[in-house]
Amino acid sequence: MKLDIFTLFPEAFEWFLEQRPVRKAVEAGSEVNLRDYRDWTPIKGGRVDDAPYGGGAGMVIRVDVVDAALTGVYGAGERPRTVVLTPAGRQLDDALVSELSAEPAVAILSGRYEGFDHRVHEHLADDEVSIGPYVLAGGEIPAMVLAETVVRRLPGALGDPESPIEESFSEAMGGRPEYPHYTRPPEYRGWGVPEVLLSGDHERVRRWREQQSELRAGVRQGDSGGDSVASPDRHP
Numbered sequence: 001m002k003l004d005i006f007t008l009f010p011e012a013f014e015w016f017l018e019q020r021p022v023r024k025a026v027e028a029g030s031e032v033n034l035r036d037y038r039d040w041t042p043i044k045g046g047r048v049d050d051a052p053y054g055g056g057a058g059m060v061i062r063v064d065v066v067d068a069a070l071t072g073v074y075g076a077g078e079r080p081r082t083v084v085l086t087p088a089g090r091q092l093d094d095a096l097v098s099e100l101s102a103e104p105a106v107a108i109l110s111g112r113y114e115g116f117d118h119r120v121h122e123h124l125a126d127d128e129v130s131i132g133p134y135v136l137a138g139g140e141i142p143a144m145v146l147a148e149t150v151v152r153r154l155p156g157a158l159g160d161p162e163s164p165i166e167e168s169f170s171e172a173m174g175g176r177p178e179y180p181h182y183t184r185p186p187e188y189r190g191w192g193v194p195e196v197l198l199s200g201d202h203e204r205v206r207r208w209r210e211q212q213s214e215l216r217a218g219v220r221q222g223d224s225g226g227d228s229v230a231s232p233d234r235h236p
């Protein structure tokens with residue numbers, strides 16, 4: 001997979017590129033690149049935005065700037081599947097992550113200000129994606145969220161090859177949240193660990209985890225029951 005993240009603030013992604021799933025995926029042959037719109041802008045002074053037609057507050061990122069950046073990176077030929085980040089987009093979920101991670105290449109367009117000239121959405125992007133029903137100041141955090149969910153699916157991103165299979169909301173979990181995890185010590189301040197996990201009985205552990213996952217799904221849908229284990233007591 002070749003992932004290009006277009007942004008006005010490449011420096012915001014430094015930590016992100018160094019952390020484990022991204023680093024591992026890159027070591028295993030995937031590519032994650034940051035692309036700065038300003039490197040290709042045809043506007044003098046390195047500008048990328050302008051005042052909105054019709055008036056109003058804020059600045060809008062220009063369509064010619066975004067197009068020039070895409071042409072600068074991909075040439076005149078075919079462009080990869082292009083996602084524009086916008087709070088009004090399709091909400092990111094596990095199905096969309098699967099779809100995108102199966103692509104040979106993806107371009108993520110991240111913006112600031114009032115967003116992009118709408119012709120970016122209409123003519124340059126294939127998908128409009130939001131990371132949830134709330135508004136953030138810019139697309140950098142959404143870009144990292146989207147990129148991390150996709151990169152985690154790529155070969156080599158995770159150390160243990162089983163860990164992406166049984167995680168929350170995955171198909172292997174029937175789209176349900178994951179079961180709870182515990183580790184040493186077995187008792188802390190009187191807070192114990194479910195006995196079954198210490199039993200060494202793999203079949204009982206498997207059944208318990210399945211049940212916990214279903215219970216959490218029920219809790220999430222507003223069902224009663226199971227809350228004592230699904231949401232353990234806070235500090236006394």
Ligand code: 6GU
Pocket residue numbers: 085086087129130131132133134135136137138139142
């Ligand atoms: Cl993709 N962008 C912004 N600015 N806010 C958001 C978002 C995206 N998704 C949720 N909130």
